[in-house]
Amino acid sequence: MKDHFHTPLRQTPFHPRTSALNRLNQWGAWAGYTTALAFDDEAMEYTAIRNGASLYDLCPMVKYRITGPDAAAYLNRLTIRNAAKLSVGGVHYTVWCDDAGKVLDDGTLFRHGAEDFMLCCQERHLPWLLDSATGYEVQVREVTEEVAALSLQGPCSAAVLQAAGFDMCNLRPFRMAKLGFEGVEITISRTGFTGDLGYEIWATPAQALPLWDALMRAGAPWGIRPIGTSALNLARIEAGFIITNMDFIPADQAVREDRARSPFELSLDWMIDWEKGHFTGRRALLAEKARGSSWALVGLDIEGNVSAEGSLIYHNRKTEVGHVTAAAWSPATKRNIALAQVRRPHHTGDTLWVEVYALRELQYHKLMLRAHVTERPFFAPARRRATPPGAF
Amino acid sequence: MIYDAVIIGAGHNGLVTGAYLARAGMKVCIVEKNDWIGGAAVSRELYPGFTYSNCSYVSSLFRPEIMRDLELPKHGLQILPYEGGAVLTRDGGYLAMFRDHDANRREFARHSPRDAEAYDRYSRDILRHCRFIRPLLMRTPPDPSSFRPRDLSELAFLGRQMFDLSETRIYEMIRFWTMSISDYLDEYFENPVIKAYLAVSAIIGTALGPMSPGSAYVLLHHYMGDVDGNVGAWGFARGGMGSISRALGASFAAAGGEIRAGKGVERILVAGGQAKGVVLEGGDEVLGHRVISNMDVKRTFLKHVDEAQLPAGFVKKVRNFKTRGSSGKLNIALDAAPRFTALPDGAPMYRGDLHFTDSIERMERAYDDWKSGRFSRDPFQDVMIPTMIDPTMTPPGKHFMSCFVQYAPPRIAGAEWTDADRDAFGQTCINQIETYAPGFKDLILHMEVRTPRELEAEVGLTEGNIFQGELTFDQLLFNRPVPGYAQYRSPIKDLWMCGSSTHPGGGVMGAPGRNAAAEVLREARLGSDMSDAYAVL
Ligand SMILES: Cc1cc2nc3c(=O)[nH]c(=O)nc-3n(C[C@H](O)[C@H](O)[C@H](O)COP(=O)(O)OP(=O)(O)OC[C@H]3O[C@@H](n4cnc5c(N)ncnc54)[C@H](O)[C@@H]3O)c2cc1C
Numbered sequence: 001m002k003d004h005f006h007t008p009l010r011q012t013p014f015h016p017r018t019s020a021l022n023r024l025n026q027w028g029a030w031a032g033y034t035t036a037l038a039f040d041d042e043a044m045e046y047t048a049i050r051n052g053a054s055l056y057d058l059c060p061m062v063k064y065r066i067t068g069p070d071a072a073a074y075l076n077r078l079t080i081r082n083a084a085k086l087s088v089g090g091v092h093y094t095v096w097c098d099d100a101g102k103v104l105d106d107g108t109l110f111r112h113g114a115e116d117f118m119l120c121c122q123e124r125h126l127p128w129l130l131d132s133a134t135g136y137e138v139q140v141r142e143v144t145e146e147v148a149a150l151s152l153q154g155p156c157s158a159a160v161l162q163a164a165g166f167d168m169c170n171l172r173p174f175r176m177a178k179l180g181f182e183g184v185e186i187t188i189s190r191t192g193f194t195g196d197l198g199y200e201i202w203a204t205p206a207q208a209l210p211l212w213d214a215l216m217r218a219g220a221p222w223g224i225r226p227i228g229t230s231a232l233n234l235a236r237i238e239a240g241f242i243i244t245n246m247d248f249i250p251a252d253q254a255v256r257e258d259r260a261r262s263p264f265e266l267s268l269d270w271m272i273d274w275e276k277g278h279f280t281g282r283r284a285l286l287a288e289k290a291r292g293s294s295w296a297l298v299g300l301d302i303e304g305n306v307s308a309e310g311s312l313i314y315h316n317r318k319t320e321v322g323h324v325t326a327a328a329w330s331p332a333t334k335r336n337i338a339l340a341q342v343r344r345p346h347h348t349g350d351t352l353w354v355e356v357y358a359l360r361e362l363q364y365h366k367l368m369l370r371a372h373v374t375e376r377p378f379f380a381p382a383r384r385r386a387t388p389p390g391a392f
Numbered sequence: 393m394i395y396d397a398v399i400i401g402a403g404h405n406g407l408v409t410g411a412y413l414a415r416a417g418m419k420v421c422i423v424e425k426n427d428w429i430g431g432a433a434v435s436r437e438l439y440p441g442f443t444y445s446n447c448s449y450v451s452s453l454f455r456p457e458i459m460r461d462l463e464l465p466k467h468g469l470q471i472l473p474y475e476g477g478a479v480l481t482r483d484g485g486y487l488a489m490f491r492d493h494d495a496n497r498r499e500f501a502r503h504s505p506r507d508a509e510a511y512d513r514y515s516r517d518i519l520r521h522c523r524f525i526r527p528l529l530m531r532t533p534p535d536p537s538s539f540r541p542r543d544l545s546e547l548a549f550l551g552r553q554m555f556d557l558s559e560t561r562i563y564e565m566i567r568f569w570t571m572s573i574s575d576y577l578d579e580y581f582e583n584p585v586i587k588a589y590l591a592v593s594a595i596i597g598t599a600l601g602p603m604s605p606g607s608a609y610v611l612l613h614h615y616m617g618d619v620d621g622n623v624g625a626w627g628f629a630r631g632g633m634g635s636i637s638r639a640l641g642a643s644f645a646a647a648g649g650e651i652r653a654g655k656g657v658e659r660i661l662v663a664g665g666q667a668k669g670v671v672l673e674g675g676d677e678v679l680g681h682r683v684i685s686n687m688d689v690k691r692t693f694l695k696h697v698d699e700a701q702l703p704a705g706f707v708k709k710v711r712n713f714k715t716r717g718s719s720g721k722l723n724i725a726l727d728a729a730p731r732f733t734a735l736p737d738g739a740p741m742y743r744g745d746l747h748f749t750d751s752i753e754r755m756e757r758a759y760d761d762w763k764s765g766r767f768s769r770d771p772f773q774d775v776m777i778p779t780m781i782d783p784t785m786t787p788p789g790k791h792f793m794s795c796f797v798q799y800a801p802p803r804i805a806g807a808e809w810t811d812a813d814r815d816a817f818g819q820t821c822i823n824q825i826e827t828y829a830p831g832f833k834d835l836i837l838h839m840e841v842r843t844p845r846e847l848e849a850e851v852g853l854t855e856g857n858i859f860q861g862e863l864t865f866d867q868l869l870f871n872r873p874v875p876g877y878a879q880y881r882s883p884i885k886d887l888w889m890c891g892s893s894t895h896p897g898g899g900v901m902g903a904p905g906r907n908a909a910a911e912v913l914r915e916a917r918l919g920s921d922m923s924d925a926y927a928v929l
Contacts, residue, residue: 002502005488005740008495032494100560124497126509127580142505252513255520257558 009034012059013148013208017216021226028229031122033060038228045231049194050332052223052392053156055215056232058149058200062124066117068138075109075117077280078132080263082273086111091174091191095268096125101284102251102260104128105244106268108191110176118143122244128252132280148208152215153198153235155381156222158389161188161199164218168199169388182210193232195239197383222392237328237337240299240376242266247297247325247339261341262288265295295322296347299376300338302354303369305329308338311354317368321346324354332379338371347373394679395421397912398670400657400696401686401852401891403431404454407640408905409684409890409912411462414647416913416920421678422649423670425656425852428634429641431686432851432858433900435634435785439838442725442792443785445633446840447851447858449776449794450474450745452617452626453901454636455530457923467642470630472781473619477744478735479589480828486734487585487750488741504583514580514590515624520561521568522616522623523928524553529616529896529903530925532911533870533878569865573607574752584751591752592745592774595798597858597898599716601759602752606864613863613897628778632785636900652678660685660692660887662701667887682886684908687852688860689713689873689893697884706883709874713893714867717844717856718762720800722821725837726791729777730829746775748828762799765806767817767843772798773824790837797821802844802855809845817843859898860891869895880908888912 010033012018018036026037035057039045048054066075075083081094088111095106107121119129129140152160161168168188171177176189184207192198203211216224236243244250251260262285263269272285302308307329313322322342330337338354346352352371357364383390396418399406406422407429414420428434432447451471459469476489476496487503490496501508534546554562568576573594577587593614594600594607601607619627629635641651655676660683661668669679685692693702693710735741749755749772758768774796779786786792797817804813818841826832844856853860861867870878873893880888890908892898906922913920 002486003736004498005490005492005495005736008490008492010494010498029494032497124509124512126506127513130506142509253516255516255523257520257561 012057013205014057014059014150014212016209017212018057018226026228030229031060031062035060036226036228038230039226042228042230045225045227046234046331048223048225048227049154049196049231049235051155053152053154053160053219054225054227054231055212055219056151056153056227058151059147061120061144061149062122063142063144063147064119064126064129065141065143066119066138067115068136069115070136070138071115071117074133074136074138076276077136077278078129079109080273080279080281080285081271082276083109083117084276088113089175089177091176091189093271095263095271097263097281097285098251099280099284100251100260101262101281101288103248103263103266103268104250104252106242110189112187123250123253146204148203148205148211150201150211150215151192151198152201153192153194153196155197155383155390155392157198159391160215160219160222160224163221164214172387173385181207186211193239193241194235195241195377195379195384196235196381197386197389234328237326237339238330238332238377238379240339240378242297242339248341261295262293264288264293266297293344296342296344298340298342298347298373299378300324300340300352300354300371301374302336302338302371304367305336306356306358306367306369307336308354308356308369311356313340313342313371314353314355315346315351317353321352330378335378337378394681395419396680397682397684398423398678398680399684399686399890400660400670400692401431402429402637402641402651402653403686403851403891404433404637404640404900404902405891405905406431406684406686407637407644408458408462408902409686409909410649411640411644411647412906412909412920412922413912414644414649416918418918420649421680422644422651423655423657423672423678424651424653426850427654429651429653430634430637432853433633433637435632438723438840439725441787442790442838443632443634444723444792444840445778445794446723446842447721447847448633448900449778449796450626451629451633451636451900452614452619453899454617455902455906456618456620457530457926458902458906461921461923462640462643464639464643467639467646469636469639471619471627472630473622473625473627474781475740475743477746478741479585479747479750480732480734481585481750484734486741487589488739489589489744490740500586503585504581507581507583507586510580517564518612518615519623521565521612524557524565525612525616526928527553527925528869529901530906532880532907533872533895535876535879536870537876568612569609570605571608572603572605573611574603574756576608577752584753588749588751588755589747591755592747592772595755595759595772596774596796597719597863599714599718599762599862600864601756603756609865610863613899617901628782630782630784632778633900657696659698660696662698662884662887665701666885682888682912684888684890684912686891686905688715688854688891689889690715690854691852692889693882697887701884703883706874706877713873714862714864715854715857715860716862717802717847717853717858718799719856719858720767720797720817720844721842722795722797722818723840723842724793724795725786725839726793726835727837728789728835729780729791730793730832730835732829734828742777743780748773748824758799762801765801765804767800767804767820768798769820771821771824773821775825795821795825800843800856809843814841814843814845817841860893861898863897868897872897880911
């Protein structure tokens with residue numbers, strides 16, 4: 001343990017496989033791990049997500065296990081959504097805030113038992129989670145390294161699971177099932193970050209390689225491919241999902257005070273349960289509800305086909321009112337889409353323009369493009385919800 | 393010959409002031425008592441082939457605006473960032489700090505999983521305090537009792553800085569400026585070793601213990617600098633800290649400035665309430681239209697100005713200015729690299745700062761000795777081996793080790809330090825190192841041991857205070873050095889101050905010298921190529 005300075009970035013339990021397959025040798029750091037950005041062809045990897053089946057190494061996602069008689073009550077204090085309403089075997093997306101009602105992180109909450117939850121998120125929060133636990137009969141443990149997780153996504157992902165011997169036909173979205181794999185229990189949840197049909201598989205590090213091999217073997221007829229973060233990022237933009245530290249700064253990391261955002265300002269206020277009793281940030285959020293918020297997070301549909309990454313947004317081409325946090329030409333919708341933070345009230349009208357610097361052969365073209373606020377998700381195929389899922 | 397300005401002392405601040413004035417067209421002479429320049433930013437070869445950083449040893453505070461304005465890179469200045477460090481613990485283990493965020497988190501997690509995840513919020517909060525203070529460094533503090541337009545606008549600037557903060561931030565800031573580092577760290581961390589490592593910057597050069605109120609600010613003073621934009625980072629000056637002064641000296645000379653080294657100022661000439669020049673030891677006079685002192689405020693006014701020329705109230709305030717020394721220094725020439733039992737071979741920690749004080753409690757006990765007028769029996773040491781990175785300071789394979797030590801009182805139980813006291817102090821320090829690096833003592837080729845007595849004798853730092861005056865809240869901003877005289881002027885017309893006794897204080901920062909030059913030039917109505925502080929985005 002003392003020699004870890006030799007390897008500042010850790011390898012996930014799937015590294016022996018992912019490194020063998022990474023023909024492009026494109027790696028990036030994610031939460032302290034070396035992860036593949038692309039394996040051999042980003043466009044084909046993206047296509048696997050939307051056409052067949054794709055496999056993504058999820059291990060770096062930070063995970064906390066929350067157990068004890070007060071676990072649900074504790075999570076109700078911590079998060080804005082009602083954790084008590086989440087039934088055993090269920091999963092929900094959630095958010096937690098600081099006292100000022102600013103978002104600390106978002107994540108997915110898995111209810112494994114009446115008194116047993118797992119919280120998955122992007123950033124690290126142990127001191128906050130422990131401080132919030134005072135007075136509750138609950139244990140909070142950071143378990144990131146104890147779980148090996150894969151995301152199997154794509155219209156054929158149910159078929160791949162079936163072929164691998166996991167029958168998930170009756171598993172509805174945001175539900176999970178436990179089953180055996182080589183004599184040890186694994187969990188499969190119908191969740192994902194692609195907005196498509198897909199599953200996440202939660203195993204132990206010891207099961208990692210056999211699990212990978214089994215899925216790759218079973219998925220071969222459907223052209224299963226390992227995918228890197230670049231392909232996934234395109235899919236998640238189409239799905240309209242946000243990422244901490246890409247689309248917003250967590251309140252406890254924001255050096256500049258004006259960078260923190262509330263659930264209203266990230267358009268996540270639909271999750272707030274005002275009736276469940278007190279939760280951290282409630283008073284501030286009530287006040288904000290009465291007063292109004294400063295920002296909104298919106299989806300944009302931008303004219304033309306030049307992607308608007310990092311662009312500034314103007315009202316009537318003049319007044320700066322926001323910025324793009326993620327953008328792409330969307331292959332699935334054939335639209336030029338973006339996620340953006342926009343100052344209210346400009347998020348509703350139809351006055352927005354984005355200033356794009358498009359690099360073409362070492363020179364920038366400066367473009368002022370019309371942007372329309374539009375519904376998220378940008379891409380929402382019926383197959384993502386169908387139960388039982390179709391064959392493709 | 394009457395110079396436009398005579399500067400007393402070729403410390404780095406005197407050199408900065410001189411260089412700016414000379415570049416603005418003034419005829420400037422710097423008189424320095426030592427045969428060399430640099431004051432506490434000095435590198436001397438005390439053992440053949442070995443360059444030391446005899447006093448200051450690391451750089452972060454030195455303002456990049458000054459480096460650029462005075463073209464110091466052209467005159468040879470190079471700052472090398474260094475990597476992290478470690479506290480070696482008494483049980484044979486260690487806690488390391490790494491520049492890599494994730495390696496660092498995992499290292500902290502070995503000691504406390506909770507603290508590992510607390511570090512980001514801590515860094516954010518410290519950075520927030522830095523962002524508040526940084527814009528103030530290169531501005532003349534306002535006189536809060538004056539109604540001159542410039543004072544009002546500077547006060548308004550200060551007010552705006554405050555006003556921009558949220559209510560919570562104002563509370564946090566006022567708490568931070570008055571708290572002890574121990575209490576402050578308790579709000580974030582639980583592990584004693586982690587806290588001991590982080591508390592260090594709050595006691596360096598300070599006659600406070602980690603449990604003394606006000607020590608948290610001192611930490612900020614050490615975090616508000618940067619190495620090439622990396623706020624809070626520290627680095628080595630290539631060739632030793634003296635190369636900063638050498639580059640400044642060359643820049644000054646290139647602008648036509650003169651340095652007279654080797655004879656100290658005996659007395660500042662005052663006639664008709666106005667400074668006229670200086671009289672050197674031996675009687676030579678150097679005349680100037682203005683005199684600017686780089687010496688600390690006590691030395692300047694209590695030793696070199698006829699008190700009868702000064703208002704009694706001012707003299708009293710100067711007397712009461714706190715300059716209690718707290719630090720000593722060992723400079724060691726080593727025959728080979730030392731090996732610390734706890735550290736893996738080749739570990740990057742060797743290229744950073746090494747400490748042996750593994751709890752705040754122990755640091756506070758070291759301070760208890762200082763209070764009783766003794767040097768610490770179990771001292772805190774900041775040990776660095778710059779030659780792990782800098783190839784220019786020793787022959788290959790040999791090393792220079794710099795040990796900054798706390799606590800060493802200005803006087804031993806009320807009496808002057810003796811040579812025997814100094815030697816005992818030195819032995820205590822090297823014995824401590826030897827426990828963590830057996831065989832270390834056998835590598836010593838030469839050693840320079842400096843207590844507050846030696847620092848005062850050589851650099852002129854009253855009571856050996858390394859910052860030319862303590863960095864406590866009562867002695868900062870418009871109260872530095874004394875209320876009413878924070879604008880680099882003195883009660884005597886044409887007698888100015890430019891050393892670390894003035895705002896924003898000590899450290900190899902250059903800001904006092906630069907601000908003093910700005911005031912002198914403003915009063916002389918001379919334009920200059922001086923940059924404003926870089927904007928904080
Ligand atoms: C042991 C030690 C370690 C330090 N470590 C660090 C560090 O690592 N990093 C950091 O940033 N800071 C450090 N500091 C602090 C920093 O070095 C000083 O605050 C800074 O160098 C002071 O610069 P100055 O120009 O204001 O004054 P000084 O350096 O004090 O310069 C004053 C000059 O005046 C001269 N002088 C005095 N009396 C007379 C006289 N009668 N006639 C003519 N000349 C006279 C002196 O010889 C000297 O050259 C350290 C200081 C010490 C002592």
